[in-house]
Amino acid sequence: MITGEIKHKIDKIWTDIWAGGITQPLTVIEQLTYLMFIRSLDEKETENESLEALGVEVKNKIFPQTNEGQAMRWSKFKDKDAREIYEIIGQRVFPFIKSINSNKTSAFSRYMEDAMFLIPTPQVLQKIITGLDELYEHDIKDLDMQGDLYEYMLGKLSVAGQNGQFRTPKHIRDMMVKLLQPTPDDKVCDPACGTAGFLVSAAEYVRNKYESEMTTEQWEKFEGEAFSGFDTDRTMLRLSAMNLMLHSISNPQINYADSVSKENDVTDTYDVILANPPFTGTIDAESIHDNLKAITNTKKTELLFIALFIRMLNLGGRCACIVPDGVLFGTTKAHKSLREELVENQNLQAVISMPSGVFKPYAGVSTAILIFTKTNAGGTNKVWFYDMKFDGYSLDDKRNKLGTEGDIPDIINRFHNLENETDRKKTEQSFLVDKEEIENNGYDLSINRYKEIEYEKVEYEKPEVIMARLDELSLKLGNKMEELRGLLKNEF
Incomplete structure (x- = not known):
């Protein structure tokens, strides 16, 4: 689950997008989802490369095996100048992920065809990338990240919960x-x-x-x-x-x-x-x-x-x-x-x-x-x-x-x-x-x-026994008080 510190960092990313002019929460969620997916593709490709290094054949690489194709990977562009990042994602990476599945009738192709890249400025995009990268690298690595982030962001929608729309842990x-x-x-x-x-x-x-x-x-x-x-x-x-x-x-x-x-x-x-x-x-x-x-x-x-x-x-x-x-x-x-x-x-x-x-x-x-x-x-x-x-x-x-x-x-x-x-x-x-x-x-x-509730019978002592015990405790307390008074007299 997402901790308070992680929520604070997500809120900071959200505020950066909001300040950039995107004020519709659903649009914010969509844009963050695209960027999370772009980063995840690079992680998946890195896993493929690790398998190849171990001698395992990987049939389908995600990114084209060219200089231009490799430049579209998150790890390759994340530290570049803000304007260059903006151009790479807007003009190359985003069109690439919309057509990543060659089957035009696939679910991915059908629901990505009307997706739009709406991050308004290079500066806002760079802040989002830096914020997401810090989250993945230092806070939520190896967690069920994509769903947890979406679940938390969904809570920012005014309609959240009205139809029971919350993610199952x-x-x-x-x-x-x-x-x-x-x-x-x-x-x-x-x-x-x-x-x-x-x-x-x-x-x-x-x-x-x-x-x-x-x-x-x-x-x-x-x-x-x-x-x-x-x-x-x-x-x-x-x-x-x-x-x-x-x-x-x-x-x-x-x-x-x-x-x-x-x-x-x-x-x-x-x-x-x-x-x-x-x-x-x-x-x-x-x-x-x-x-x-x-x-x-x-x-x-x-x-x-x-x-x-x-x-x-x-x-x-x-x-x-x-x-x-x-x-x-x-x-x-x-x-x-x-x-x-x-x-x-x-x-x-x-x-x-x-x-x-x-x-x-x-x-x-x-x-x-x-x-x-x-x-x-x-x-x-x-x-x-x-x-x-x-x-x-x-x-x-x-x-x-x-x-x-x-x-x-x-x-x-x-x-x-x-x-x-x-x-x-x-x-x-x-x-x-x-x-x-x-x-x-x-x-x-x-x-x-x-379900049946099992009640345990509680046995209480007779009143005269309880009273006798109280008398005994009272006597002991009186004796201790006298000892204390004696100590105080000797002291002063």
């Missing part, structure tokens, strides 16, 4: 990926992809676990159709495309679409869905796809997206999604019908309750993770509940890392060994609940509905 994304365990043969989707964080985490998991055994066909799939995302914000789509390209996904299936509307007809397509959909939004009832209304007749996006996940999954497909607590116990007909669908017609496997501080400082909402498999024929027998108390970070606005992974390793281990949970009591941190009990409780999925 990387350690929570990674946990959800490890719970579902995607393989190289799976097609992974996030229908509300934002910065593509879930897709990046899934790609990292697949690469780390299967890299040495993946076939040529699997690698081709990995670079393209294995990862798909949808969003309605072109800025986020651009960021998603850049983020995925830097993780070796050269042609991700990133599309502009309102996922829950009639324009999205995707059905029975994906093997894995990972998502943190908008929480508080509502949309026009007429634009909602009819087959979503059949599951939950509502305008609330947090309910519609879960119905969407069911529709978009293949039979046997798995989903892990974050929902606000209201989804678990809401009393409206739409809430109940959605929960009944998960329990009765699909295989609901787990409800992991998270502490409300997980999304601070951007939001203080209480949330949970739902994990289910699409069957369209039921299959829910017992539902596993886990009460996460600690995720490895402080639960205040600072969200400082506290040196452990909290409950996360325990959650992953227990979920993959549910046969060992059978005898656990409802007074413990995790336990199983029979489907019939959930049904009898109106399909309420709140952990507090089933």
Whole structure:
């Protein structure tokens, strides 16, 4: 997470851009994103060169192997005169990154074609480059930088949070990926992809676990159709495309679409869905796809997206999604019908309750993770509940890392060994609940509905015993006071 010192430095860069005449926060974010991407391309090329030095063949270099091509690298131009930097980026580097992917139909090409370089002066550009370079080199090296920066900058938008638009912390994304365990043969989707964080985490998991055994066909799939995302914000789509390209996904299936509307007809397509959909939004009832209304007749996006996940999954497909607590116990007909669908017609496997501080400082909402498999024929027998108390970070606005992974390793281990949970009591941190009990409780999925609190009986001594002890203490105190008076007389 970003510390106070780093926030101060980002604010300084932001102020420099603001002073230069760019006062629209969204434009500031876009321009900083482009520069972050340009720097990241140079880092990626340096990694390629290190691999070559070790004898590993690198097929596709990022920059042309000419003097002009190498001059476009961040490390080559960052220390030059401000006017020369401005000319290199504006006239050469920026057009280069807009056409870096030769496939004109790719997501990157489609969402970069209308991108514009808007830094107003060489002096402002030089200040930004110096500030970003200092951040990367001294403060946030090796962190999940691009997403963390975007998350912090998003907080400066006046609309931030109104539609639940905040980025899922990387350690929570990674946990959800490890719970579902995607393989190289799976097609992974996030229908509300934002910065593509879930897709990046899934790609990292697949690469780390299967890299040495993946076939040529699997690698081709990995670079393209294995990862798909949808969003309605072109800025986020651009960021998603850049983020995925830097993780070796050269042609991700990133599309502009309102996922829950009639324009999205995707059905029975994906093997894995990972998502943190908008929480508080509502949309026009007429634009909602009819087959979503059949599951939950509502305008609330947090309910519609879960119905969407069911529709978009293949039979046997798995989903892990974050929902606000209201989804678990809401009393409206739409809430109940959605929960009944998960329990009765699909295989609901787990409800992991998270502490409300997980999304601070951007939001203080209480949330949970739902994990289910699409069957369209039921299959829910017992539902596993886990009460996460600690995720490895402080639960205040600072969200400082506290040196452990909290409950996360325990959650992953227990979920993959549910046969060992059978005898656990409802007074413990995790336990199983029979489907019939959930049904009898109106399909309420709140952990507090089933968790039992164990009260310990406190035995108090009889009043006369307590009074006798007080008398004894009073006598001892009187004796000590007399000793003290005697010492004071002798002293003076």
